[in-house]
Amino acid sequence: MCKRLIPVLVVAAPGVWCVPSAPDATAVQTATERPANTDGVLTFAVTSDHMEDLPKNIIKGLVDAKPKFVVLNGDIVFNGREADFRKLTRVFLEPLKQAGIDWYPVIGNHDFPVEPNWKKFWGQDKGRPYYSFDSGPAHLVILDSNKLVYGGRTYKEGTELAYLVEQSKDLAKGSEQYNWLAGDLDKTRQKFIFVFHHEPAVSFGDHGSVPALQRTLCPLFEKHRVTIVISGHEHSYQRFVPIRVDLVDEQRPKPVADEANGVVYLTTGCGPGGETYEVGSSPLHACAKRLATFTTFTIDGNVIRGQAISLPDLKAIDVFEIKSRR
Numbered sequence: 048m049c050k051r052l053i054p055v056l057v058v059a060a061p062g063v064w065c066v067p068s069a070p071d072a073t074a075v076q077t078a079t080e081r082p083a084n085t086d087g088v089l090t091f092a093v094t095s096d097h098m099e100d101l102p103k104n105i106i107k108g109l110v111d112a113k114p115k116f117v118v119l120n121g122d123i124v125f126n127g128r129e130a131d132f133r134k135l136t137r138v139f140l141e142p143l144k145q146a147g148i149d150w151y152p153v154i155g156n157h158d159f160p161v162e163p164n165w166k167k168f169w170g171q172d173k174g175r176p177y178y179s180f181d182s183g184p185a186h187l188v189i190l191d192s193n194k195l196v197y198g199g200r201t202y203k204e205g206t207e208l209a210y211l212v213e214q215s216k217d218l219a220k221g222s223e224q225y226n227w228l229a230g231d232l233d234k235t236r237q238k239f240i241f242v243f244h245h246e247p248a249v250s251f252g253d254h255g256s257v258p259a260l261q262r263t264l265c266p267l268f269e270k271h272r273v274t275i276v277i278s279g280h281e282h283s284y285q286r287f288v289p290i291r292v293d294l295v296d297e298q299r300p301k302p303v304a305d306e307a308n309g310v311v312y313l314t315t316g317c318g319p320g321g322e323t324y325e326v327g328s329s330p331l332h333a334c335a336k337r338l339a340t341f342t343t344f345t346i347d348g349n350v351i352r353g354q355a356i357s358l359p360d361l362k363a364i365d366v367f368e369i370k371s372r373r
């Protein structure tokens with residue numbers, strides 16, 4: 048079901064631009080090294096939220112982009128169903144494999160309730176709920192944000208959300224996952240840090256921002272000068288100007304623009320069949336569009352060049368650059 052298309056706000060920022068979208072516009076987890084595409088240049092792609100129904104042209108778009116790997120940023124199947132994992136293999140992973148493209152899954156809120164097939168399907172390495180690895184000049188961190196978002200509330204026993212909270216890994220301050228993340232970010236000396244978790248800390252989309260993520264994770268991201276944090280969940284595209292989260296009132300975290308000390312946040316992905324959700328406007332948006340997308344990142348020297356590609360028409364709807372802050 049598609050929701051009403053609403054106007055989006057596009058804010059120009061130095062070195063970045065948002066391409067008009069007119070129809071005719073053109074677990075314990077040690078870092079391991081994964082090779083880049085070629086010497087000094089790494090291209091990878093990020094998508095999410097397609098669940099049981101891939102948007103048209105997503106395989107063509109990903110294969111044409113020639114990434115080294117694709118990060119599947121959660122809600123890859125619907126409620127962990129074995130039938131969806133089998134379909135995923137046939138219609139998504141096999142074509143990627145034939146094109147020489149690897150993949151890394153991130154666990155979303157739809158990926159393991161009701162049928163717990165996540166680890167069985169992805170295996171001991173990629174089935175870990177949180178881990179990191181290096182590729183070329185990049186350090187990539189994959190987190191399980193589900194419990195921090197949905198925990199702290201009581202759900203009826205046996206329901207999907209009760210199961211989700213019970214099965215996902217805690218990310219609250221002092222938890223095993225949080226301590227691992229703090230140590231991992233402390234240790235890395237890579238020039239670029241990419242962090243992936245399914246639910247966004249900062250968003251003006253259908254689900255919105257999550258104060259618990261802002262309180263817990265954003266100070267770590269700022270301290271370690273993380274390059275970009277990428278989420279899904281929203282079925283819309285949102286790229287933000289560098290943001291610092293003001294925690295003077297810890298109960299009400301306030302994201303503010305901060306070019307010098309902020310972190311770039313981005314949501315990308317699509318719903319089943321390309322279903323999108325409304326996205327509101329904010330002066331913190333560098334680009335926001337109600338579109339199903341995947342996003343590519345190419346690291347060349349000291350610069351990341353990013354592109355958001357719309358589905359199913361495969362048009363570049365946002366093109367941007369981010370420099371290393373480390």
Ligand SMILES: [Fe+2]
Nearest residue numbers: 122155156280
């Ligand atoms: Fe989700």
